[in-house]
Amino acid sequence: MKVLKIIALVVLLGFVGIQFVPTEPNLSDVVPDTDFMSVNQVAKDIEHDLRVSCYDCHSNNTQYPWYNKVQPIAWFLEEHIKEGKEELNFNEWGDYSDRRKRSKLKSIASQIEDDKMPLSSYTLIHKDAKLSVEEKERILTLVNDLMEELDN
């Protein structure tokens, strides 16, 4: 019993302790002019889809549920978001070269077509982020339109 108590205490202390390790939350009030939605004409419904399903990891502003502020979940997420933003940051869309835009649009299309994005580990918790067939179709149409625009 004693051992159990000590160990429980150690685990608890450890858990409390790691809460004080600082993380940099991905939060920003500013929506820059270079944002995907400002640079492109995006219909409201598609904008909503992208914001709900993509922007948490692919923009400078994540909508965190409370449990995502708890360690070690927060660490895990920080890495994910960092990586996600490196790959594609919708807030910086306007700064991308046309070549990069084209390359990113292609990747967006293939990732969504193959159901690789949004990540299944993400949609497991964020049920609303899962894209329905219609939602996928309208995003893909937008992506194709934007690619054609770039080619002209």
Added chain:
Amino acid sequence: MGDNTNMPTLGNQNEELILKSITMKRTTVTLSTIAIALLTITVISCKDGKKETNDKEGAHMEMGTEEGHHHESSAGEMDHGTMDHDMGSSDAQGTSVIDSYLQLKDALVADNKDEAAKSGQALASALGSFDISGYDEQQQKELSDIIEVAKEHGEHIAKSDIGHQREHFEGLGKDMVDFIAITGTSKTLYQQFCPMYNNNQGGTWLSASNEIQNPFFGSKMLTCGKVQKEIN
């Protein structure tokens, strides 16, 4: 339960107590081990994952850029040498980019994911150390755009499954054509095209031979495609 409480002998009770405490200790130990192990794993795996990718991506980069004056490195990447000896010669620099690209193409023709990953990394570092200072302003702008995108393709190829490698390789086709259009090359290259790739949207690649060996399908459809153009 009833039997035991009704007529417990002293020995039985003791035995029971001992047994109980042993099993309890065991559960405690197991439980706490699991708890601690879980905690350590979560903490370490995050850090480790980070370190690993850093190592992977950093290995070549460091030698190519940060410590650009090292002479040799791991197996036969030519870009480091290029940095040292041929700063001025854009052709040698370009050759190392093109060579890595062609190795990547050959690996995909052979359905060899690991080789492709290696060549993808080599391509990324050759591009990373490509010196654009010898070109005019507009060319520099275009080259840096190409390098940024193509490098990203290379890095992705270095860490992906073969299907995804091929997607990025398809993206590279146009980048390489545009790259060579600016840098030129002493090699004779053939621009080839497979109309069936990516749900019949087609895909372009470059080869040093005019014979078709399809990197998008590999052994599944080795000879699908045609030569579109001869470069040089």
